[in-house]
Amino acid sequence: MSNKKKIIIDCDPGHDDAIALLLASRADNLKILGVTTVAGNSEIEHTVRNARRVLDYAEVFDVPVYKGCNHPMMHNLYRLTGAIIHGEDGLGGPDIPPPVTPIEKEHAVDFIIKTLRESDEKITLIPTGPLTNIAMALIKAPDIKDNIEKIVIMGGAVYTPGNITSAAEFNIYVDPEAAKIVFSSGCNIYLNTLDVSMKAVFYNEDIENLRAQGDKVSVIVAELLDFFASTHLDHFGIKSCPVHDALCVGVLIDDSLIQYERTYLDVSVNDPLTRGETVADLWGITGKETNCFISVKVDRDKFVNMIFDHMKKPYKR
Numbered sequence: 040m041s042n043k044k045k046i047i048i049d050c051d052p053g054h055d056d057a058i059a060l061l062l063a064s065r066a067d068n069l070k071i072l073g074v075t076t077v078a079g080n081s082e083i084e085h086t087v088r089n090a091r092r093v094l095d096y097a098e099v100f101d102v103p104v105y106k107g108c109n110h111p112m113m114h115n116l117y118r119l120t121g122a123i124i125h126g127e128d129g130l131g132g133p134d135i136p137p138p139v140t141p142i143e144k145e146h147a148v149d150f151i152i153k154t155l156r157e158s159d160e161k162i163t164l165i166p167t168g169p170l171t172n173i174a175m176a177l178i179k180a181p182d183i184k185d186n187i188e189k190i191v192i193m194g195g196a197v198y199t200p201g202n203i204t205s206a207a208e209f210n211i212y213v214d215p216e217a218a219k220i221v222f223s224s225g226c227n228i229y230l231n232t233l234d235v236s237m238k239a240v241f242y243n244e245d246i247e248n249l250r251a252q253g254d255k256v257s258v259i260v261a262e263l264l265d266f267f268a269s270t271h272l273d274h275f276g277i278k279s280c281p282v283h284d285a286l287c288v289g290v291l292i293d294d295s296l297i298q299y300e301r302t303y304l305d306v307s308v309n310d311p312l313t314r315g316e317t318v319a320d321l322w323g324i325t326g327k328e329t330n331c332f333i334s335v336k337v338d339r340d341k342f343v344n345m346i347f348d349h350m351k352k353p354y355k356r
């Protein structure tokens with residue numbers, strides 16, 4: 040039995056999803072069993088292709104990529120993609136060549152279920168997009184819960200405003216019904232919210248230092264950050280660049296990266312003004328059992344250095 044943590048990354052690349060994949064591929068303590076994709080930052084045909092071409096670019100040919108749900112559980116994607124932030128194909132900016140490795144035929148949800156059922160060790164799920172695939176897997180096969188070590192999610196905002204509405208963060212807003220299912224599943228959930236991801240930012244100087252490392256993966260990550268930083272400046276007026284999704288991988292590499300507190304959390308689905316909001320019972324007024332850990336503090340410098348150190352490493356199977 041290997042002492043690497045087994046993980047499945049469920050993502051919608053997306054610049055920060057792509058960096059999460061690259062970070063995981065360079066982590067000595069993680070074994071990526073597969074990458075599953077979902078509609079979110081862009082349509083599914085784009086997100087699945089982006090996952091594959093990023094991995095191929097970084098010479099990670101042996102990690103399989105699966106196509107998942109093409110729209111949220113209760114509605115169509117109806118232009119609710121992250122195109123304004125990530126570009127029309129979800130990965131604007133660098134010219135990453137087309138994929139050479141084929142996409143797997145099996146559906147992402149079936150891969151997640153089969154892999155969890157067949158594994159002799161518990162597996163950590165890392166969803167960095169809308170929670171559609173994970174909720175569908177939990178509905179189709181509730182027994183898989185027993186083999187989930189934890190679910191480390193990028194999503195939500197508790198102490199800070201949202202980034203798609205004032206109440207909601209993008210991933211949860213795109214599929215709030217799915218998020219509600221996941222939070223009420225009884226799984227061991229760690230939620231990395233905007234509260235920490237908007238603090239673990241890259242400044243222009245960090246991006247230049249990364250580029251200066253000179254290897255092909257560091258350079259492409261710097262180019263991804265150039266684009267992401269420019270859309271954050273145009274759209275949100277901020278002069279720094281978050282890398283939200285990569286924190287979910289980072290905390291599995293070094294658990295001192297993020298501090299959490301345990302709470303009961305639910306997702307607003309019915310009110311148009313707050314739809315997609317992650318509402319935490321911080322003062323315990325509901326009397327409900329806690330159901331997740333929410334992020335409260337992050338070590339930005341540790342994260343930036345972790346990205347520097349890992350991107351220059353070659354991929355080892």
Ligand code: BDR
Nearest residue numbers: 053055121167209210283
């Ligand atoms: C989340 O939304 C997406 O745009 C990013 O990839 C990240 O997962 C941040 O709100």
Ligand code: CA
Nearest residue numbers: 053056167168
């Ligand atoms: Ca994402």
